[in-house]
Amino acid sequence: MDFRFDxxxxxxxxxxxxxxxxxxxxxxxxxxxxxxxxIIALGKMSSNKWIRLPFNIYINIFRGTPLLVQLLIIHFGxxxxxxxxxxxxVSLVIGLSLNSAAYIxxxxxxxxxxxxxxxxxxxxxxxxxxxxAMKLVILPQAVKRVIPPLGNEFIVLLKESSLxxxxxxxxxxxxxxxxxxxxxxxxxxYIAVAxxxxxxxxxxxxxxxxxxxxxxxxxxx
Amino acid sequence: MINxxxxxxxxxxxxxxxxxxxxxxxxxxxxxxxPSGSGKSTLIRCINxxxxxxxxxxxxxxxxxxxxxxxxxxxxxxxxxxxxxFNLFPHKTILENITLxxxxxxxxxxxxxxxxxxxxxxxxxxxxxxxxxxESLSGGQKQRVAIAxxxxxxxxxxxxxxxxxxxxxxxxxxxxxxxxxxxxxxMTMIVVTHEMGFAREVGDRxxxxxxGYIVEQNEPKSLFDAPQHERTKAFLSKVL
Ligand SMILES: Nc1ncnc2c1ncn2[C@@H]1O[C@H](COP(=O)(O)OP(=O)(O)O)[C@@H](O)[C@H]1O
Ligand SMILES: [Mg+2]
Numbered sequence: 001m002d003f004r005f006d007x008x009x010x011x012x013x014x015x016x017x018x019x020x021x022x023x024x025x026x027x028x029x030x031x032x033x034x035x036x037x038x039i040i041a042l043g044k045m046s047s048n049k050w051i052r053l054p055f056n057i058y059i060n061i062f063r064g065t066p067l068l069v070q071l072l073i074i075h076f077g078x079x080x081x082x083x084x085x086x087x088x089x090v091s092l093v094i095g096l097s098l099n100s101a102a103y104i105x106x107x108x109x110x111x112x113x114x115x116x117x118x119x120x121x122x123x124x125x126x127x128x129x130x131x132x133a134m135k136l137v138i139l140p141q142a143v144k145r146v147i148p149p150l151g152n153e154f155i156v157l158l159k160e161s162s163l164x165x166x167x168x169x170x171x172x173x174x175x176x177x178x179x180x181x182x183x184x185x186x187x188x189x190y191i192a193v194a195x196x197x198x199x200x201x202x203x204x205x206x207x208x209x210x211x212x213x214x215x216x217x218x219x220x221x
Numbered sequence: 222m223i224n225x226x227x228x229x230x231x232x233x234x235x236x237x238x239x240x241x242x243x244x245x246x247x248x249x250x251x252x253x254x255x256p257s258g259s260g261k262s263t264l265i266r267c268i269n270x271x272x273x274x275x276x277x278x279x280x281x282x283x284x285x286x287x288x289x290x291x292x293x294x295x296x297x298x299x300x301x302x303x304x305x306x307f308n309l310f311p312h313k314t315i316l317e318n319i320t321l322x323x324x325x326x327x328x329x330x331x332x333x334x335x336x337x338x339x340x341x342x343x344x345x346x347x348x349x350x351x352x353x354x355x356e357s358l359s360g361g362q363k364q365r366v367a368i369a370x371x372x373x374x375x376x377x378x379x380x381x382x383x384x385x386x387x388x389x390x391x392x393x394x395x396x397x398x399x400x401x402x403x404x405x406x407x408m409t410m411i412v413v414t415h416e417m418g419f420a421r422e423v424g425d426r427x428x429x430x431x432x433g434y435i436v437e438q439n440e441p442k443s444l445f446d447a448p449q450h451e452r453t454k455a456f457l458s459k460v461l
Contacts, residue, residue, distance in 0.1 A: 121271055122308035122367075126322035126374055127298035136325060140312050 007188040011179045018172035019196055025089065025171060026158040029096025030104075033157070034150075036097065037104030042134075044109055055105070062102035068163050071095040075167040088169035092161065100157050107153060111146035112138055144215050151208035155201050162197070172196060222247045222282060222409050223268060223378060229276030230263055237263045239433040240277070245378075250410045252420040252441070255430035256456060261413040264430070265380045268411070269300050282377065298326060301371030305383040307363040309355040309370070315342065316351040319370045327374065334373070341369040345399050361392030365399055372403075379403065381412040417461060421445060429453045 008015075043055035062070065075091035083090070115138050123133035162173035176193035180186060223245040230238040237260045245251050253261050266272045268279055270286050270293050279286045281296050310318050319338035323329040329337075342348050345365040355363055364384055371379060381400065385393040397419050404410060404423045414420065420427050421441045428438040429448075437444065437453045445461070448454045 116308070118304060118306055118308035119310065122302075122304065122310070123322075124294075125269055125271065125297060125300070125302035126371070127294050127326040128322060129294055132325055136321060137310055141310075 004185070004188055007179065007183050007185060008192045011175065011189065011192070014175040014178065015172065015192060015196060018170060018175035019200070021089070021170055022158065022161050022172040023200070025093050025096060025164065025169070026154065026161050028093045029100055029157055029161070030154050032093070032097035033100030033104045036101035037108055040101060040105035041108035041112065044105060045112065059102045059105055062099050063106075067095065067099050067160055068166065070099055071163055071167060074098075088164065088167040091167055092164040092169040092171070096157055096161060099160075100153060103153050104150065107146050107149045108142070110149075111142040114145055115141050147215065148208065148212055151204065151211070155204050158200060158204070159197060222249075223411070224280040225264075225268065225277070226280070227277035228264070228267060228274060228279060230260075230267055230272060231275050237433055238267070241433075241435055243428065243435060243438075245409060245411060247409055248407045249425045250404045250412065250423055252424035252427045253411060253413045253430060254415070254417070254420065254427060254456070259430045260433045261430055262382050265302075265382055265411055265413060269297060269302050269380060271302075294326075298374050299377045301374060301376035301379045303364070303367050303371055303379065303381045303384045305387050307355075307360070307367045307387075309363055309367060311355050314352050314354055315347065315358070315366050318355065318366060319373045322370070323373050338369070338373060341372055342366075345369045346395070359392060360388045361395045364388065364396045368396075368399055368403070378409045378411070381410065381414070383413050383415070385414065385416060415460065417445065429456065431456070
């Protein structure tokens with residue numbers, strides 16, 4: 001088989017632009033996922049079961065259905081209710097945010113519940129409200145424990161952002177498919193795209209390992 | 222100062238406190254003894270509302286904790302609690318452990334809170350540990366910091382739940398010493414402990430609990446030397 005590097009170089013500007021968008025939508029998705037996820041996690045830990053209920057339903061729906069299906073419903077069903085024409089990038093960011101929020105909520109909940117119950121009791125016995133105890137005592141300790149799983153979630157999200165191609169969001173995978181269509185070639189575009197995803201995820205893995213090492217040396221003070 | 226009236230507490234079907242009534246006067250030191258599982262911890266946790274109450278009343282300084290209108294957080298600032306496992310905040314320095322609540326709950330200025338914390342640390346003999354993290358402290362040192370942390374809120378009452386049970390034997394003395402000093406200074410205290418020497422020396426009254434009831438209470442000398450009930454005798458013969 002002959003591998004036509006000229007296809008890869010021709011399309012490189014588009015791949016790079018797509019990579020920028022992939023990074024952008026993933027970051028936006030994870031940032032909104034963090035905020036929503038924290039709210040959902042706290043809601044799910046409420047002592048009132050009627051408050052817990054909607055948060056439980058949310059988590060079950062978004063973890064129990066494929067992101068692809070969610071994305072199609074959001075892009076062709078929900079976003080058009082608010083803007084027309086529907087914008088694929090907006091749909092993709094919303095889909096990634098809502099989906100990752102469900103996973104991140106569970107990461108937060110596990111992190112918060114892994115903190116010894118005595119911490120909350122000590123804080124409350126000093127007169128702190130529940131909210132103060134969370135903010136000053138529980139969350140700062142939970143943050144360290146949730147960073148590794150959050151890093152994993154970010155890597156998963158970055159790869160899943162490739163589903164944006166089905167709603168024509170111009171991220172990396174979209175340009176891979178565009179090149180494949182234009183040249184009627186399979187290997188060059190998809191291998192190039194796969195290679196770029198790999199560089200992104202490996203860099204993230206490396207960054208996470210670094211952060212984890214830093215955190216664990218902090219612990220030894 | 223503390224009035225517990227017909228207190229009942231269950232965990233599911235398990236009734237752990239069955240009609241407990243006890244009054245503690247200002248400056249009184251009450252020591253609670255009894256076999257494991259008899260409800261000692263649950264009793265003092267109810268006094269701080271760390272457990273919900275199923276029946277009866279707990280009054281602190283005339284404020285009824287079971288009354289929905291009572292601000293529990295405010296009452297808690299008057300009641301310090303020391304736990305068996307210290308429960309220091311591991312992400313904060315010793316000084317920050319002590320100043321956290323005064324700054325955030327009492328609204329005290331940082332400088333003032335730190336000055337006060339230093340005085341308290343000196344009082345428990347740990348002035349040089351201000352900038353250390355809890356991890357680097359021995360068990361006895363941790364418990365002394367936990368006492369200083371509770372005192373920083375200027376409580377009127379201090380509750381101790383087996384404060385020396387998790388310590389190596391050689392560290393028990395240093396913690397008991399701090400507690401004795403506190404008692405001499407006139408603090409109102411309820412202490413759950415197995416340290417009978419401490420009960421005898423510092424306690425104004427000893428309560429013997431078994432199976433969710435207060436079986437017997439008396440001044441230490443009478444209770445230890447002339448217990449009235451068979452269960453008290455049986456328990457004391459095992460621990461003395
Ligand atoms: N959070 C809880 N949930 C269920 N049962 C509990 C809980 N805390 C204590 N108990 C039960 O209550 C009883 C009394 O416990 P506790 O007050 O800790 O006794 P003590 O401090 O005298 O050893 C025990 O049977 C214990 O198993
Ligand atoms: Mg106990």
